[in-house]
Amino acid sequence: MSEKNLQIVLARRPIGAAQETDFRLEEQPLPRIGEGQFLVRSHYLSLDPYMRGRMNDAKSYAKPVALGEVMVGGAVGEVVESRHSAFRAGDFVVGPFGWQLYAVSDGSGVHKIEDRRIPLPAYLGVVGMPGVTAYVGLLDIGQPKAGETVVVSAASGAVGGVVGQIARIKGCRAVGIAGGREKCRYVVEELGFDACLDYKAGDLYENLKNATPQGIDVYFENVGGEIFDTVLRRVNPFARVPLCGLISQYNVSEPYGLKNVSSLLVNRVKLQGFIVSDHLARWPAALKDLAQWVVDGRIRYRETVAEGLANAPAAFIGMLNGRNFGKQLVKLI
Amino acid sequence: MSEKNLQIVLARRPIGAAQETDFRLEEQPLPRIGEGQFLVRSHYLSLDPYMRGRMNDAKSYAKPVALGEVMVGGAVGEVVESRHSAFRAGDFVVGPFGWQLYAVSDGSGVHKIEDRRIPLPAYLGVVGMPGVTAYVGLLDIGQPKAGETVVVSAASGAVGGVVGQIARIKGCRAVGIAGGREKCRYVVEELGFDACLDYKAGDLYENLKNATPQGIDVYFENVGGEIFDTVLRRVNPFARVPLCGLISQYNVSEPYGLKNVSSLLVNRVKLQGFIVSDHLARWPAALKDLAQWVVDGRIRYRETVAEGLANAPAAFIGMLNGRNFGKQLVKLI
Structure with missing residues (x-):
């Protein structure tokens, strides 16, 4: 192993929109392992919206990435050297390996990844953190009942696509919101949602009204901003709103002002912010169900794969602007 | 009974702020009762913020008051004539008798009002709808634990005052927000809150920070708008927000845009809108506890009493603008 390690570090904190110059590619000697450690060669790196929050020096549920530090992130890879009793060279693993080779x-x-019926990168998506996020948020917080209407924003994304498909499995009407006709077609035709609305086409409220004739019982929120405000006009009494993300707000300097707060009161809505890492006890059950649904073809997914670590910053910024299609990955090998 | 009935009817629907000319005083002959009915002479009429919503022709949890119809409202009074098996002349009662004599x-x-240790008008306040609202919202939705910090807006009001006092009974730190030094002094000195912040004095965030050194675990929301936005900057992880009212928004034509929505996500806040009438099963337990606390002097309250039905519209508008002090009543006899 005469190879070098490549890393992407945080070069500076963005103000408003993140830019490629906020990141820096560095070459380092290959790290050595000590007793009780192992070395992983990552195959795929996951890019996720939450990473934008870690670039800020703000109080949050996790500490920010320090300047000059490797960007945080999940990856799948292979153990290439081990002095750890539970991991051996040749094992495939998923873990918080960061933006590096x-x-x-x-x-x-x-x-450890044991079930190889499912392709490796899916452990960063449908049978990984985004899939469990969808599962916990929809089932535990959203508590959908058969016959109800579930709406999810960012519906073609890694989380949103799973939310709608689980909603269908549970007997609900699933309506997505996504950006662009192509994404909406994919959400309906490939993922099997009952409808998908293109927020870029305008008239979102009218389209939502037509697509949710019985109103909205569960709104799984990934985006925030004006879309959230519009959806609040269609929620039913006693609706539930699992608040998973606010991607429209991560990359702006001025937050959107939410106007339809009164709908939360009038309709006695239960809104709950959540982070999947608070729900570790649910992971085994979630992963078991998700893996089975993937194997059975009941949950489908798509990936957008950037090639090479050097392209991770551009791919990340593209994802924040909705230019990915499904789960955003970076292929590292 | 040669007397006439006096009624206040809705004359027109307000646009923005309600005005006295939106109401009309009418004289009617005394109504006759049929079999299974009884006639009540009201002693006190309750004025409550929710009534502003009923003046609008908007989809809500209750149907609007029709033009020309008597304004809705709770009152306490005496049965003066009865052809109903369960109510007799001389019984004191509380019920939805409207803005009329x-x-x-x-x-x-x-x-029926059986426990006469408590004064009649309190059945419209601390041992009535506002008291039960405070009880259910704080205990069932807010779920405060001893040692936690509870913040309540409109803290000198009929609901807010009870919220803070129950919080103290449950071993919490109670911090109120109210408009003006006099109200704040009352909240601390008479009601026993740990602190009360005057939002009219400016620097609410700084004052809140000083008054909540451990952050905020429960925020009982009565007002909405900028105060809500400010409080969201101080909530702790896993805070609960019983959303009871948005009085700052009832009487405006343009709603306030809430900016700190991201705090709900980052702190995994549970926010729940509620209406006390959805929680009928909890009323008996709530009223029993509240009555005992009042008798024991553990819950105190204040009333602002307008004299005569003709003054109800002005008193109502005053209450929407915070000119009342504690529970707003109209004395009718």
Whole structure:
């Protein structure tokens, strides 16, 4: 292993929209492992909206990435060297390996990939963090009942696509919101949603009204901003709003002012912000169900794959602007 | 009974702020009762913020008051004539008798007042709808634990004052927000809150920060708007927000745009809109506890009493603008 390690580090904190110059590619010698550690060669890196929050120096549920530090992120890869009793060279693993080719781990937050019926990168998507996010948010917080209407924003994304498909499995009407005709067609034709509305086409409220003749019982929120405000006009009494993300707000300097707060009162809505890492006890059940649904073809997905670590910043910024299609990955090998 | 009935009817629907000319005083002959009905002479009429919503022709949890119809409202009074098996002349009752001197009732939503240790008008306040609202919202939705910090807006009002006092009974730190030094002094000195912040004095965020050194675990929301936005900057992880009212928004034509929505996500806040009438099963337990706390002097309250039905519109508008002090009543006899 005469190879070097490549890393993407945080070069500066963005003000408003993140830019490629906020990141820096660095070459490092290959790290050495100590007793109780192992070395992972990552195959795929996951890019996720939450990473934008870690670039800010703000109080949040997780500490920010320090300047000059490797960007955080999940990845799948292969153990290439081990002095750890539970991991052996040749094991495939998923874990918090960051934006780099090689990572040293002591096993914290790392899971071995045993079920190879499912392709490796899916462990970063439908049978990984985004899939469990969809599962916990929809089922535990949204509590959909058969016959109800579930609406999800960013419906072609890694989380949103799973939300709507689980809603269908549970006997609900699933309506997506996505940006562009192509994404909407995919959401309906490939993922099997009952309808999908293109927010870029205008008239979102009218289109939503037509697509949700019985109103909205669960709104799984990924985007925030004007779309959230519009959806609030269609929620039913006792609707539930799992608040998973606000991607429209991560990359702006001035937050959107939400006007239809009164709908939360009048309709006695229950809105709950959540982070999937608070629900670790649910992961095994979620992953078991999700894996089975993927194997059975009941949950489908799509990936957008950037090639090479050097392209991760551009792919990340593209994702924040909705230019990905389904789960955004970076192929590292 | 040669007397006439006096009624206040809705004369027109307000646009923005309600005005006295939106109401009309009418004189009617005394109504006659049929079999299974009784006639109530009201002693006190309750004025409550929710009534502003009923003046609009908008989809809500209750149907609007029709033009020319008597304004809705709770009142306490005495049965003066009865052809109903469960109510007799001389019974004191609380019920939805509306803005009028005399009302005919079939008993729907009417309760007999048995415990005369508590003064009659309190059945419209601390041991009535506002008290139960405070009880259900704080205990069932807010779920405060001893040692936590509870913040309540409109803290000198009929609901807010009870919220903070129950919070203290449950071992929490109670911090109120109210308009003006006099109200704040009352909230601390008479009601026993740990602190009360005057939002009219400016620097609400700084004052809130000083008054909530451990952050905010429960925010009982009565007002909405900028105060809500400010409080959201101080909520702790896993905070609960019982959303009871948005009085700052009832009487304006343009709603305030709430900016700190991201705090709901980052802090995994549970926000729940509620209406006390959805929680009928909890009323008996709530009223029992509230009555005991009042008798024991653990819950105190204040009333602002307008004299005579003709003054109800002005008193109502005053209340929407915070000119009342504690529970707003109209004395009718």
